[in-house]
Amino acid sequence: MxxxxxxxxxxxxxxxxxxxxxxxxxxxxxxxxxxxxxxxxxxxxxxxxxxxxxxxxxxxxxxxxxxxxxxxxxxxxxxxxxxxxxxxxxxxxxxxxxxxxxxxxxxxxxxxxxxxxxxxxxxxxxxxxxxxxxxxxxxxxxxxxxxxxxxxxxxxxxxxxxxxxxxxxxxxxxxxxxxxxxxxxxxxxxxxxRYMCFAHPTEVKPPEDLQDLGVRFLQPFVNLLSKSTYWWMNTFITAAHRRPIDLKVIGKLPIAMRALTNYLKLSEAFEAQKRPQGTLLQGPKCIWTALRQAFGRPLFLSITYRFMADLLGFAGPLCISGIVHHLIKDTEMKFLNLVFVLLA
Incomplete structure (x- = not known):
């Protein structure tokens, strides 16, 4: 042809x-x-x-x-x-x-x-x-x-x-x-x-974390594919297989992910809950409001991914159930056809 x-x-x-x-x-x-x-x-x-x-x-x-x-x-x-x-x-x-x-x-x-x-x-x-x-x-x-x-x-x-x-x-x-x-x-x-059709393009400087040779946690800076699959960690994992690793090899966390930074962010959100009289709101609602203001987007994403992971956990058993049901049904049909042929 x-x-x-x-x-x-x-x-x-x-x-x-x-x-x-x-x-x-x-x-x-x-x-x-x-x-x-x-x-x-x-x-x-x-x-x-x-x-x-x-x-x-x-x-x-x-x-x-x-x-x-x-x-x-x-x-x-x-x-x-x-x-x-x-x-x-x-x-x-x-x-x-x-x-x-x-x-x-x-x-x-x-x-x-x-x-x-x-x-x-x-x-x-x-x-x-x-x-x-x-x-x-x-x-x-x-x-x-x-x-x-x-x-x-x-x-x-x-x-x-x-x-x-x-x-x-x-x-x-x-x-x-x-x-x-x-x-x-x-x-x-x-x-x-503004890199085209504008007289003054917007200049972007590299993050301070990446100019620090001690920062090796690149999760916030890699592309979406590498971030989703942790592909950027391949070099680190390969090195860990060859020899034991220590804190020096692991390096420092980026500034935005350090405990002090997160504490200051949460403290600022918590202080924002003060009433005009200078007293804080009491109860769990105040804490949840502060967490939402400080870490709302990461919390929402983590909760969403957790629900998706739990729901997808049912996919495997449902697929196996469907395959078994199909095989049983197919076997029964073949058996009935054989019976009809023998009776004929």
Whole structure:
């Protein structure tokens, strides 16, 4: 079976553009390839050269120290984008199985989109490391092109009567939304860092903790992926396997995480509970209010994660129960079929 981007069914009728280029599904998919090829072509040389891995302006001993505005949101949106693109690839492969010939346009643009999404977050990480936000112009152009191409495809689907009953319509709509949100995150970086279209860009200095060679707890400063998986601790764990560790190797905590800092923060919140007469409110309510004011966000996140972990703890037993139930049901059906055959 020969390979063809648009397939070779019906004597290559898929290449017919008499009704307009944008009304041809294959050429519409080809249009979505352009942004991904642009990003891969521009960023791969920069990443291979390693320009963004180190900067002469950064004189600190850690590799990651700066987060642009919307850092966590960008990572979360990228993870969701990768998942939706995988669904699009699977949908294209399944759809291609119903055709007489191979239609590469059903899944090849999605594969390039997957590569481009991974490249975008790696490229962004290197830009953060080097603190050179002007290179984000490449990502800005990419998000614009990707958003426009997916928007055209989405509205063409609507125009031709492809609705929510077809999976590709929903996937295209979600991708259009995600590319739009990532474009908004990029514009937010421009407005807050002022690295483009502004005479005086915002200067950001590295945190004092990272300029202290004794601080080795990098959890607050690494990217979201490393923070979630504790990837930054690999070097420390590897060293601990080779030889016993001591307090000198562990190093100091960042200023924001030391006991004195937290005590002062809690004391300030507690003193804020004083009445106009100078007396403190009594009872647990006063303590909980002070804790909420001092550590409200970390407490909320920890409680939320604790509930999620407890709920996900039921996932394993429920999956095993479903598998066992399916196997028992399948075995019973086979047994009944055998009985019917013997009786016949």
């Amino acid at each position: 020969s390979l063809a981007f648009c397939g070779n069914d019906n004597n290559s009728a898929a290449y017919n553009v008499d009704t307009g280029v944008l009304n041809n599904g294959c050429f519409l998919d080809a249009l979505t390839v352009v942004p991904h090829v642009f990003l891969l072509f521009i960023t791969f040389p920069i990443l291979f050269i390693g320009w963004g891995s180190q900067s002469s302006k950064v004189h600190i001993h850690h590799s990651t120290w700066l987060h642009f505005p919307g850092h966590n949101l960008r990572w979360i949106l990228t993870f969701i984008l990768l998942f939706i693109i995988v669904c699009e690839i699977a949908e294209g492969i399944v759809s291609d199985g119903f055709n007489q010939s191979v239609h590469l346009h059903l899944y090849m643009p999605s594969c390039l989109a997957f590569m481009a999404a991974i490249t975008s977050i790696v490229f962004y990480h290197n830009i953060e490391t080097s603190n050179f936000p002007k290179l984000l112009m490449t990502l800005l152009i990419y998000w614009v092109l990707a958003f426009v191409s997916k928007t055209i495809k989405f509205f063409k689907y609507t125009e031709h009567g492809i609705g929510l009953r077809q999976l590709r319509f929903g996937i295209t709509g979600l991708l259009m939304l995600l590319y739009g949100l990532l474009l908004a995150v990029e514009i937010n970086v421009i407005l807050r860092r």
